[in-house]
Amino acid sequence: MFHTTIEPRVSETDGVGHINNTTVPVWFEAGRNQLFALFNPEWSFKDWKMIILNMNVDFISQIYYGKEVEVYSWVKRIGNTSLELYEEIHQGGELCAKGTAIYVHYNVHEKKSERIPDAIRLELQNHLYTNM
Structure with missing residues (x-):
């Protein structure tokens, strides 16, 4: 599992008083x-390798300004050239949003997908979601 803590910003809060739904995909x-x-690892956009193909979000509970948010990301499935993630956002110990994302390992110079290297594949297996 990958874990990230986010501190909500005032600018992400909408007129109803909770975090705007457009913020969740960004988080x-x-x-x-x-x-x-x-x-x-070089963070080079010239050689960026991950292209998003699909993303889905389910909104479970409202998220508010003033309390940290925890983002959890797991690998749900590893294919030959793509992978699927399962993700959750929690605030105050409560599940607030969940979703999936599919990425393809892509060569921007040749404009085609490539097999995920074995070394990366092994590391991804350390982050598999096993509760499904």
Whole structure:
């Protein structure tokens, strides 16, 4: 599992007084930084390797400004060239949002997907979600 703590900002709070629903996908992406580092340790956009294909979000409970948010990301499935993530956002110990994302390992220069390298595949297995 990958874990990231986020401190909600005032600008992410909407007129109803809770964190705007457009913020949640951004927070899920912030929770993927450790995953991105596996594929691109130099953080070079010139050689970026992860292209998102699909993302789904289920909103479970409201999230508020003033309390930290915990983002958890697990690897749900590892394919030949792609992987699926399962993600959750918690605030105050309560599940507030959950979702999935599918990424493909992609060569931007050749404009085609590539097999996930064995060394990365082994590391990804350390983050498998086993509660499903």
